[in-house]
Amino acid sequence: MTQPNTPGAELPRALTAHGGTRPRVAVVGGSLTGATCALLLLRAGFPVTVYEAAPAAAPRGGGLIGLEHPALDVLDRIGISQDEIIAHPSEMVLEVTVRDRQAIHTARRLYPGRNTTWSLLHHALTRRLPAGVLQPGHRVTGITERGGHPHLLFADDTNTPADLVVFADGRTSTGRRLLDPARQLRYAGYVAHRGHAASQLVAVKNFLRLEPGPGCQYNVAPIPGGLDWTLYLTCSAADYAHCFGAPPQRRAFALPHHVSETARALVDAHAARLLPAPHAATVHTTTVRMAAPVMDIDLPTRMVWPVGAGWAVLVGDALAPVRPHTGRGANNGIEQAAALTVALTQHHRWGADLATALDGWQRRQLDGVVAAVRQGPRLGAHLGTTQI
Ligand SMILES: Cc1cc2nc3c(=O)[nH]c(=O)nc-3n(C[C@H](O)[C@H](O)[C@H](O)COP(=O)(O)OP(=O)(O)OC[C@H]3O[C@@H](n4cnc5c(N)ncnc54)[C@H](O)[C@@H]3O)c2cc1C
Structure with a gap:
C-alpha cells in the first residue's frame, strides 16, 4: 500500500528554466547524518521525508563527538551555532x-574543531525538522523499482515512492546490504x-x-x-x-x-x-x-546506484563506519550530506546532468572515506589492541 500522505509525493516534477528537476528525497535513518542531510535538502528546496526505525518514544543517546571545522561550518549554515551544541569550548x-x-x-x-555530544547534536537537528518530515517507527526493509521509480518497502508491508533514496541507516545499514552486499563488517x-x-x-x-x-x-x-x-x-x-x-x-x-x-x-x-x-x-x-x-x-568503491530512473545513495556510517579513534564518522556523514546537497542543487537550479552530478559527488567524497577506513587499523595497532 502506498502511504497517501508522503510529503512531496504529489508535487509536480516540472522542469526548471534550465531543465533541472526537483527530486523527491527519502532519507532512511534519522540520526546525525540523516537529520543533517534532511535539513540541508529542505533548505535547498527539495521535498524530503525521513524514515527512522526507532519509535518516537525510544530512549536514545550517545557520547562525545569531535567535529572538525568543515562539519561545524555546515551546522552553522543550517542555523545550529556552537553555543547550542558545544559541550565545552576547549x-x-x-x-x-x-x-x-x-x-x-x-x-x-x-x-581543529570542538566537541559536542550525540545527544546535544541530535536534539539540535531533529527539533529543526518541520512537523511531519521525520517519520519514526518506520523500518525500511527493501528497495524496489516500480513504474520506473525507486520504492521503499517497510516492515509493516507499506511502501512509498521517491526519486532519490539516501540511506543514512548506520553501521548495520539495510541499504548497504541491499546495494553493496559483498562488503562485510x-x-x-x-x-x-x-x-x-x-x-x-x-x-x-x-x-x-x-x-x-x-x-x-x-x-x-x-x-x-x-x-x-x-x-x-x-x-x-x-x-x-x-x-x-x-x-x-x-x-x-x-x-x-x-x-x-x-x-x-x-x-x-x-x-x-x-x-x-x-x-x-x-x-x-x-x-x-x-x-x-x-x-x-571492506573499502567502499561507490556511493551511488541507479534504481529505474531514480537513484539510491549510501552516506555516513551506512557507507562506511570508521573506527572511533579516527574521529571521522560523524564528520564524514555531515560533509557528505552537504556535498550531496550541492550536487542536487546544481541539477535543480542550473540543469546539471544528475547522473554526472552524483558521479562527481561520489568521486570527491570516496577518497576521504577510504583514507579514514584505512587509518583505523593503523591507530588500533598503535594502541596495541589489534593487528593491521
Ligand atoms: C566511541 C565512539 C566515539 C566516536 N567519536 C567520534 C568523533 O569524535 N568524531 C566523529 O566524527 N565521529 C565519532 N564517532 C562516530 C559517530 O558516532 C558515527 O559515525 C555517527 O554517529 C554515525 O551517524 P549516522 O547517522 O551515519 O549513523 P547512526 O547514528 O548509526 O544512525 C543510523 C540511524 O538509522 C536508523 N536505522 C537503522 N536501520 C534502519 C532501517 N532499516 N530503517 C530506518 N531507519 C533505520 C537507526 O535507528 C539510526 O537512527 C564515534 C563513535 C563511537 C562509537
Whole structure:
C-alpha cells in the first residue's frame, strides 16, 4: 500500500528554466547524518521525508563527538551555532602516558574543531525538522523499482515512492546490504566502553587521553552535567556476546539496558588496575554505561546506484563506519550530506546532468572515506589492541 500522505509525493516534477528537476528525497535513518542531510535538502528546496526505525518514544543517546571545522561550518549554515551544541569550548587535547597508575608524561596539542555530544547534536537537528518530515517507527526493509521509480518497502508491508533514496541507516545499514552486499563488517577485537559520570570526581577541563599501556586507552572530557568517558579494551567476540547479550555484528551498539553486570565488573576491574585512582573512581561511580564494538569494513568503491530512473545513495556510517579513534564518522556523514546537497542543487537550479552530478559527488567524497577506513587499523595497532 502506498502511504497517501508522503510529503512531496504529489508535487509536480516540472522542469526548471534550465531543465533541472526537483527530486523527491527519502532519507532512511534519522540520526546525525540523516537529520543533517534532511535539513540541508529542505533548505535547498527539495521535498524530503525521513524514515527512522526507532519509535518516537525510544530512549536514545550517545557520547562525545569531535567535529572538525568543515562539519561545524555546515551546522552553522543550517542555523545550529556552537553555543547550542558545544559541550565545552576547549580545543586542547592532553595526551598522557600512564605507568603503574601514575601519569609520567603529558603532550599537548590543539584539535581543529570542538566537541559536542550525540545527544546535544541530535536534539539540535531533529527539533529543526518541520512537523511531519521525520517519520519514526518506520523500518525500511527493501528497495524496489516500480513504474520506473525507486520504492521503499517497510516492515509493516507499506511502501512509498521517491526519486532519490539516501540511506543514512548506520553501521548495520539495510541499504548497504541491499546495494553493496559483498562488503562485510568485521569485528576488530576490542570494545569502546562508554559512560556518563554525573559528578566530576576529577577536574577535567580539556579532552584528556590516557595511555596506560598496550591494549587500553581511556578518553575523558567534560560534558554538561558531568564527564563523558570511553575505555577501549580488547575483548573476544564470545566475551562481547557474554557481556552484551549478542555478538558484535548483531549488537553494533550496546545501550544501557544491554550492559550486564559481567560487563560492568570487567570494566571496573580494568579501571582499578590501569587508571590513576581519581579516574578509576569516575568509572566505578558511573551508573549510565554503553558500549560499541570496534568494527572494520571492506573499502567502499561507490556511493551511488541507479534504481529505474531514480537513484539510491549510501552516506555516513551506512557507507562506511570508521573506527572511533579516527574521529571521522560523524564528520564524514555531515560533509557528505552537504556535498550531496550541492550536487542536487546544481541539477535543480542550473540543469546539471544528475547522473554526472552524483558521479562527481561520489568521486570527491570516496577518497576521504577510504583514507579514514584505512587509518583505523593503523591507530588500533598503535594502541596495541589489534593487528593491521
Ligand atoms: C566511541 C565512539 C566515539 C566516536 N567519536 C567520534 C568523533 O569524535 N568524531 C566523529 O566524527 N565521529 C565519532 N564517532 C562516530 C559517530 O558516532 C558515527 O559515525 C555517527 O554517529 C554515525 O551517524 P549516522 O547517522 O551515519 O549513523 P547512526 O547514528 O548509526 O544512525 C543510523 C540511524 O538509522 C536508523 N536505522 C537503522 N536501520 C534502519 C532501517 N532499516 N530503517 C530506518 N531507519 C533505520 C537507526 O535507528 C539510526 O537512527 C564515534 C563513535 C563511537 C562509537
